[in-house]
Amino acid sequence: MKIAMIGTGYVGLVSGVCFAEFGFQVTCVDKNPVIIDRLRAGEVTIYEPGLDELLVRNARDGRLTFTTELAETVADADVIFVAVGTPSRRGDGEADLQYIHAAADEIAAAMKPNAVIVIKSTVVVGTNADVRARIARARPDVPFSMVSNPEFLREGSAVEDFLRPDRVVVGVHDDAGAAAMKRVYRPLYLRETPMIVTTLENAEIIKYAANAFLAMKVTFINEVADLCEKAGGNVQDVARAIGMDNRIGSKFLHAGPGFGGSCFPKDTRAYAATGRKMDAPQTLIEQVVSVNEQRKRSMAERVIEAARRTGAKSVAVLGIAFKPNTDDIRESPALDIIPALQKAGLSVRAHDPEAREAAESVLHDVTWCKSAYEAVDGAGITLLLTEWNAYRALDLKRVSTLMSGRLLFDLRNVFNAQDLEGSGLEYHSVGRPL
Ligand code: NAD
Numbered sequence: 001m002k003i004a005m006i007g008t009g010y011v012g013l014v015s016g017v018c019f020a021e022f023g024f025q026v027t028c029v030d031k032n033p034v035i036i037d038r039l040r041a042g043e044v045t046i047y048e049p050g051l052d053e054l055l056v057r058n059a060r061d062g063r064l065t066f067t068t069e070l071a072e073t074v075a076d077a078d079v080i081f082v083a084v085g086t087p088s089r090r091g092d093g094e095a096d097l098q099y100i101h102a103a104a105d106e107i108a109a110a111m112k113p114n115a116v117i118v119i120k121s122t123v124v125v126g127t128n129a130d131v132r133a134r135i136a137r138a139r140p141d142v143p144f145s146m147v148s149n150p151e152f153l154r155e156g157s158a159v160e161d162f163l164r165p166d167r168v169v170v171g172v173h174d175d176a177g178a179a180a181m182k183r184v185y186r187p188l189y190l191r192e193t194p195m196i197v198t199t200l201e202n203a204e205i206i207k208y209a210a211n212a213f214l215a216m217k218v219t220f221i222n223e224v225a226d227l228c229e230k231a232g233g234n235v236q237d238v239a240r241a242i243g244m245d246n247r248i249g250s251k252f253l254h255a256g257p258g259f260g261g262s263c264f265p266k267d268t269r270a271y272a273a274t275g276r277k278m279d280a281p282q283t284l285i286e287q288v289v290s291v292n293e294q295r296k297r298s299m300a301e302r303v304i305e306a307a308r309r310t311g312a313k314s315v316a317v318l319g320i321a322f323k324p325n326t327d328d329i330r331e332s333p334a335l336d337i338i339p340a341l342q343k344a345g346l347s348v349r350a351h352d353p354e355a356r357e358a359a360e361s362v363l364h365d366v367t368w369c370k371s372a373y374e375a376v377d378g379a380g381i382t383l384l385l386t387e388w389n390a391y392r393a394l395d396l397k398r399v400s401t402l403m404s405g406r407l408l409f410d411l412r413n414v415f416n417a418q419d420l421e422g423s424g425l426e427y428h429s430v431g432r433p434l
């Protein structure tokens with residue numbers, strides 16, 4: 001079975017590499033020649049733990065190839081996955097489906113009879129049916145199957161998530177589509193991974209509802225943290241205890257500076273927009289979107305207020321990526337917080353173990369540092385925004401000695417009393433007394 005993966009970004013690359021690892025012949029297509037040239041040279045284009053080794057091995061063994069030639073790849077493929085971006089449309093927050101439609105038109109022109117077309121990108125309900133109709137109009141003579149197969153991997157643990165998912169969701173409209181999915185996911189199936197075979201519409205709604213629910217959970221605990229701060233509570237104790245109730249679950253209850261990334265922000269906006277459009281208001285998620293936006297502003301305000309109080313002029317920001325173990329900075333809280341600090345007259349020195357290259361073109365007038373210690377050198381305030389492991393073991397006495405001021409804002413609750421002992425730092429975390 002030959003697989004074509006259209007779009008070789010975070011999802012396309014990880015999925016393509018993993019399908020090759022399952023033993024299939026995979027061709028990854030991207031219209032960006034720079035990405036393809038780098039991948040052909042064996043260079044991984046995204047930072048994702050464990051991906052290098054799998055990519056190099058499968059490419060060497062001839063199961064994985066990279067190209068910019070969509071038509072010739074599709075013409076030869078049995079299963080065609082679409083993993084192109086579905087970003088937010090400016091203004092209304094709806095998902096911009098232009099890349100999906102463009103890919104669908106190119107696939108329609110080149111596909112062979114009985115091809116199975118699988119949308120892996122996150123798309124709003126109704127998109128698979130629309131794309132199916134669009135392709136059928138373009139090629140009424142050619143039979144094909146349409147499948148919706150949303151992806152649930154997380155950046156930073158994408159390979160592990162793909163190879164060991166909690167479940168695989170496939171929306172189908174015919175038996176051939178379902179059979180093809182059973183075949184491509186057979187290695188997981190053999191490991192007893194549940195496969196939910198459902199309708200195209202259900203699969204689309206499942207993906208958005210899952211992301212919306214998780215974003216809501218994070219937003220909920222962030223507001224609990226606010227209450228803990230006012231009432232003298234400890235959000236970590238509260239989260240631990242409520243999480244022990246299986247109906248609630250312990251994951252996604254870490255308070256922080258607000259959720260970011262390439263998915264939660266755009267997907268919650270798109271989900272809310274779909275609700276408005278379909279006259280089924282998703283009021284909880286509308287609130288989640290605005291509470292999260294407000295949270296990023298209020299986190300910047302905390303630091304600005306402390307700078308005013310202490311006369312600090314510069315801030316060392318540790319962590320730009322929206323979470324650890326990724327170089328992705330899309331909608332990272334740092335992209336709102338840093339410009340707000342600069343607008344208030346504060347200068348910013350920054351460090352991130354992987355995201356500097358991406359951040360340099362987006363954030364301006366920042367002094368980029370090679371290490372966390374270099375960043376804090378001379379800073380009035382240190383602000384930890386991403387919980388990279390490398391920051392957990394920082395020697396806070398050394399940090400304090402290097403800084404010109406004494407303020408440490410730890411917006412990820414990384415440090416504890418022991419870490420701070422003897423450092424002389426004035427420590428502020430999120431939703432807990434220490
Ligand atoms: P991305 O922006 O990293 O990659 C998309 C790639 O598609 C780009 O490299 C682009 O050049 C390429 N592309 C666009 N149109 C093309 C075309 N016609 N032919 C060939 N290549 C084309 O996007 P991503 O983060 O991988 O996300 C892709 C989709 O998967 C989105 O819908 C996203 O919501 C969803 N998703 C993402 C994640 C994640 O962790 N990033 C997880 C689950 C689902």
Ligand code: UGA
Nearest residue numbers: 151152153154155218252253254256259260261263322323
């Ligand atoms: C998220 C989902 O977890 C994946 O299942 C989904 O496939 C993906 O979106 C997607 O659709 O693209 P991802 O964006 O990689 O994955 O990262 P998460 O680990 O979910 O974190 C998202 C944001 O929430 C980050 O900014 C993170 O710091 C924040 N977060 C997460 C918290 O603040 N607290 C938590 O307890 C968990």
